[in-house]
Amino acid sequence: MPCDDWRGKLDAYADGELSLPEMNALGDHMRRCADCSVQALQRVQLKRSVAVAGRRYEPSAEFRAKVTNSVNRKRDRGTGWFWKILVVPALLTLIFVAGLNYYVRGARAERQRVYSELADLHVATLASSTPVDVVSTDRHTVKPWFEGRIPFTFNLPELQGTDFSLLGGRVTYLAQVPGAHLIYRLRKHEISVFIFPDSGAPAAALSGAAEVRSFTFEDWAQNGLRYFVVGDVGGNDIEALSKLLRDAR
Amino acid sequence: MEVPDPRLPAANFADLALPLFDQLYNFAHWLTQDRHEAEDLVQETFAKGLRGFQSFQPGTNFRAWMFRILRNTFLTSRTGLKSTVPLEDDASETIPSGDLSPEDVLVEQANRDAVRQALNELSVPFREILLLCDVEEMSYEEIAQVLTIPPGTVMSRLHRARKALRTRLLEKSPGGVNAVR
Known part of the structure; x- marks a missing residue:
């Protein structure tokens, strides 16, 4: 190939745009042709000079910060809908669930603690030689006995026609709060009924039935009072007595 | 990229x-x-x-x-x-020949300002294609994408831009083109 043809490719050679076979062929030619070799060198030098001279202008730090902030702000804004629509509600739900879980766990622990204490009271009372301070099967005797002894009053159910019988009652304390402790009998089982002011009773967190140490529990709040029914009978019997107490007038 | x-x-x-x-x-x-x-x-x-x-x-x-x-x-x-002016047909310009080539002048002077001034004096189409090729080191294909022209046009425009640049540099050499000759 004549030199004129090769010189038409010298720019592409300097720019690295020749194919490998062309590069090799031009390399062979330049080893034999000093003029083409010099011209190729001149083009490479010119290219390098332009590269150096062309890197001339630098943005100011203020302008760089301005554009960077602008792009990042728009990026944040662009992803804002994602946060608003998906992530924020998800986080709120997570926080709510975690809080609820924490509350429920705390309430359960508190309830367990109260039930254990009541179970102890129940057992200790039954083991005592004088389990009740007022011995009577008559609710009209037992109820007045508590007047002046505890800071509230309550209704007791009529037990006629039921399997339950009232044995009596005593004053008791739960977390330093005075309350009524009534003992009922069902067949050969004794069942304790504890009544405390709802605001002062420590088991105000949850209501419902449960089993602790094989004792069956039922508790509920009614008319500002919290009732606990504890016994070693089945849940149905506890529930039956609880219903009588709830319906008492 | x-x-x-x-x-x-x-x-x-x-x-x-x-x-x-x-x-x-x-x-x-x-x-x-x-x-x-x-x-x-x-x-x-x-x-x-x-x-x-x-x-x-x-x-x-x-x-x-x-x-x-x-x-x-x-x-x-x-x-x-x-x-936006029509491209000069710098390819038709006569490149001075002689013992002292434009590149020799450039090397001897090592004058970056001269190159910058020469670049400034080029028309925008020549200036931009040289900057994209030599400063940004873009391939012909990339340049074609930026300028939305065929790769073949990139080659020919680059060739003419370099010729124009060399002419400007020669004019800025001591004694100008005539002295080079």
Whole structure:
């Protein structure tokens, strides 16, 4: 190939745009042709000079910060809908669930603690030689006995026609709060009924039935009072007595 | 330039575009010859790029895409419209010959300012193609994407731009072209 043809490719050679076979062929030619070799060198030098001279202008730090902030702000804004629509509600739900879980766990622990204490009271009372301070099967005797002894009053159910019988009652304390402790009998089982002011009773967190140490529990709040029914009978019997107490007038 | 994944979110625009900030600014300043205009141009380029990033074609060159936005924005600006002149046919200029070539003059002078001045004096189409090729080290294919011209035109325009640059450099050599001759 004549030199004129090769010189038409010298720019592409300097720019690295020749194919490998062309590069090799031009390399062979330049080893034999000093003029083409010099011209190729001149083009490479010119290219390098332009590269150096062309890197001339630098943005100011203020302008760089301005554009960077602008792009990042728009990026944040662009992803804002994602946060608003998906992530924020998800986080709120997570926080709510975690809080609820924490509350429920705390309430359960508190309830367990109260039930254990009541179970102890129940057992200790039954083991005592004088389990009740007022011995009577008559609710009209037992109820007045508590007047002046505890800071509230309550209704007791009529037990006629039921399997339950009232044995009596005593004053008791739960977390330093005075309350009524009534003992009922069902067949050969004794069942304790504890009544405390709802605001002062420590088991105000949850209501419902449960089993602790094989004792069956039922508790509920009614008319500002919290009732606990504890016994070693089945849940149905506890529930039956609880219903009588709830319906008492 | 790495091609962004088509599933990339728009948030990645900043990650791709901000590294090009210095190059885009340098190119903008060369085109506008004015700092404030260059800043406006770059800012508008980023704004357009961000707005249009969702329409960016995956598999194409992001750098070329940004440079094309900048150049098109420049061409529609007041300064850009003024610069839209027919290409000089510098290829027809006679390149002086002699013992002292333009490159020899350049090497001897080692005068960067002379090259910068010569670049400034070139028409925008010649200046931009030299900057894209020699400063940004873009391939002919990339340049073709930025300027939206065929690769063959890139080659011929580059050739003419370099000839024009060499002529300007010779004129700036001590004694001018006549002295070189």
